[in-house]
Amino acid sequence: DQQVKQNSPSLSVQEGRISILNCDYTNSMFDYFLWYKKYPAEGPTFLISISSIKDKNEDGRFTVFLNKSAKHLSLHIVPSQPGDSAVYFCAASARGAQKLVFGQGTRLTINP
């Protein structure tokens, strides 16, 4: 049973436009959500996170939105840059739990 799902394996966006990556989860105990970015031949690096007490968190060009009723979160990147081309993983954890549960990733390609 996959508790965190990223249903789009890939996404292609024009440079300068907005990239929107989506993530759905099934476990209502999850209360903390993270996005990681991964380049080829490197490990995932932390990008941005959001707690369930918020519905939005912004950091520069990156904004994460959380819709608890829909069990859905999204990562917005604007404006998209070529260096944003990578695989993006959504992850979630439950209160008091140590384990991060990851989605399968979305490969984002920014076209010049």
Added chain:
Amino acid sequence: ETGVTQTPRHLVMGMTNKKSLKCEQHLGHNAMYWYKQSAKKPLELMFVYNFKEQTENNSVPSRFSPECPNSSHLFLHLHTLQPEDSALYLCASSHAPGQEVNYGYTFGSGTRLTVV
């Protein structure tokens, strides 16, 4: 440099070989993890260590044997692997539960393992 170092970066081994993957962190973390990343699959948690003690084994076959001699080092010993074990093996570290708020992991660059 991410603060979590994994060696080797690439490994090709035969099914009868024995090899070990190494992970080292100097971030002051007391929790360490092994994850497996196969193509088009989510990152799969394999093992969790807190303060050198294994606290989770996610039904991993015994041909994978972890070792955590101290909070800074983690090994994954491999023997009699199968071709389907070929994957990217990622080590991560974090603060352990109770140490402070545990908000995410720091990952190493991974070891790309190919079993032939």
